[in-house]
Every structure is written in structure tokens, then in C-alpha cells.
Amino acid sequence: DADVTQTPRNRITKTGKRIMLECSQTKGHDRMYWYRQDPGLGLRLIYYSFDVKDINKGEISDGYSVSRQAQAKFSLSLESAIPNQTALYFCATSDLTGELFFGEGSRLTVL
Amino acid sequence: AQSVTQLGSHVSVSEGALVLLRCNYSSSVPPYLFWYVQYPNQGLQLLLKYTTGATLVKGINGFEAEFKKSETSFHLTKPSAHMSDAAEYFCAVSLSGGYNKLIFGAGTRLAVHP
Numbered sequence: 201d202a203d204v205t206q207t208p209r210n211r212i213t214k215t216g217k218r219i220m221l222e223c224s225q226t227k228g229h230d231r232m233y234w235y236r237q238d239p240g241l242g243l244r245l246i247y248y249s250f251d252v253k254d255i256n257k258g259e260i261s262d263g264y265s266v267s268r269q270a271q272a273k274f275s276l277s278l279e280s281a282i283p284n285q286t287a288l289y290f291c292a293t294s295d296l297t298g299e300l301f302f303g304e305g306s307r308l309t310v311l
Numbered sequence: 312a313q314s315v316t317q318l319g320s321h322v323s324v325s326e327g328a329l330v331l332l333r334c335n336y337s338s339s340v341p342p343y344l345f346w347y348v349q350y351p352n353q354g355l356q357l358l359l360k361y362t363t364g365a366t367l368v369k370g371i372n373g374f375e376a377e378f379k380k381s382e383t384s385f386h387l388t389k390p391s392a393h394m395s396d397a398a399e400y401f402c403a404v405s406l407s408g409g410y411n412k413l414i415f416g417a418g419t420r421l422a423v424h425p
Binding site: 233235240241242243244245248258290294297298299300302303304305 | 320343345347353354355356357360362401403405412413414415416417418
């Protein structure tokens with residue numbers, strides 16, 4: 201089984217719908233992240249959490265929210281999806297050097 | 312604030328040729344530096360990282376990178392490209408000292424042709 205698991209792997213939805221992407225990890229890391237990948241832009245940080253009680257905005261948090269339900273679980277929500285949120289989303293955990301361990305990604309299409 | 316610049320969004324080499332992917336960073340404190348690879352339809356996996364110590368770092372699949380503080384660079388090399396090296400490569404930087412978020416470059420797509 202993967203150390204970092206994302207669900208769903210693929211999702212197509214319509215503008216205005218609420219979407220939740222879920223992430224769970226078995227690495228035992230306190231630090232978890234949500235990134236968004238768009239062609240030519242690399243990975244951009246949406247939100248990150250250094251422990252269960254610590255949630256921080258990244259560089260592109262507008263339109264997104266997160267919930268850290270437990271050390272192992274970190275979910276990303278789009279309250280009202282819009283087409284420019286169509287992207288590949290990655291959850292990751294990290295050790296103390298910052299090395300990231302990625303899930304396999306969730307491809308979201310907003311029509 | 313730290314940042315990463317990858318020179319060349321696309322690089323094409325012949326099988327057996329040298330691979331050189333360029334990465335320059337800016338950081339106000341000693342950085343930790345990383346190269347990740349992403350194969351088609353997959354997540355990212357670590358190729359190699361520099362934290363402290365030896366500036367020439369060897370990674371998986373025959374790749375290596377050298378940290379050059381004076382040039383603020385961390386270029387990725389492989390002496391002989393293989394078809395299986397075709398992928399997208401990302402350079403990333405984080406701050407040392409325990410506070411760290413990775414900041415990624417825009418990525419370089421490597422094509423290997425026969």
C-alpha cells in the first residue's frame with residue numbers, strides 16, 4: 201500500500217459544486233501539504249499543516265479550505281468549484297528536512 | 312524569501328548523451344535542495360537531496376547534482392541518458408534550520424530520442 205493515499209484519483213464536476221479531496225498517510229509525519237500542479241507552473245502550495253492544531257495558507261489558498269482531522273488525515277475542499285481550479289492536486293507529507301513524500305495525485309476537472 | 316529558477320522548460324537529448332538540467336536558487340539562509348522526477352501519470356519521487364556535507368550528491372538512476380554556493384546553483388546531471396529518463400524534473404528549495412516549506416521551480420521536461 202502507498203504511504204500517502206489520495207481519494208478520489210479522478211473527478212469531474214460542475215461549476216458551483218462542493219468538492220472534497222482526501223488524503224491519508226502512514227508515514228507518521230506531522231507535516232502535511234496540499235499542492236496544485238498546472239502545466240508550466242510547477243507545483244504551487246495551497247495549504248500546509250505542521251501538526252493537527254496548525255493550519256497555514258500557502259501561496260494560492262483563495263477558493264480552498266482544509267481540515268486536519270488527525271495526524272494521518274488532511275482534506276482539501278473547494279466550496280464552490282470554478283473552471284480555473286481544474287488541475288492536478290497532490291497531497292504530501294514531509295520529514296524535518298522538508299523532503300516531501302507525495303501521493304499519486306487527484307485530477308480534478310471543473311466544467 | 313527563497314525562489315527557484317529552472318533554465319529551459321524543455322530539454323531534448325539523444326540516448327547515451329549527457330543530461331544537464333539547470334537549477335538556480337535564491338535563499339537568505341543556507342538552503343536544503345532537492346530534485347524530484349515525475350513520470351507520466353504519476354506523482355513525484357525524490358531523485359536526490361542536499362542538506363549538509365558533501366556538495367556532490369548522488370541519487371537514484373545514475374543522477375547526481377552539485378551544490379555550488381558561489382553560483383547559487385544545483386544542476387542535475389547524468390553521464391548517459393536512457394530512454395526511461397524521459398520525464399519532468401523539478402528542482403526545489405527549502406530553508407534549513409527546521410522551518411521548511413518546499414518551493415518548486417516550474418519544471419523541465421526531458422525528452423530522450425534514439
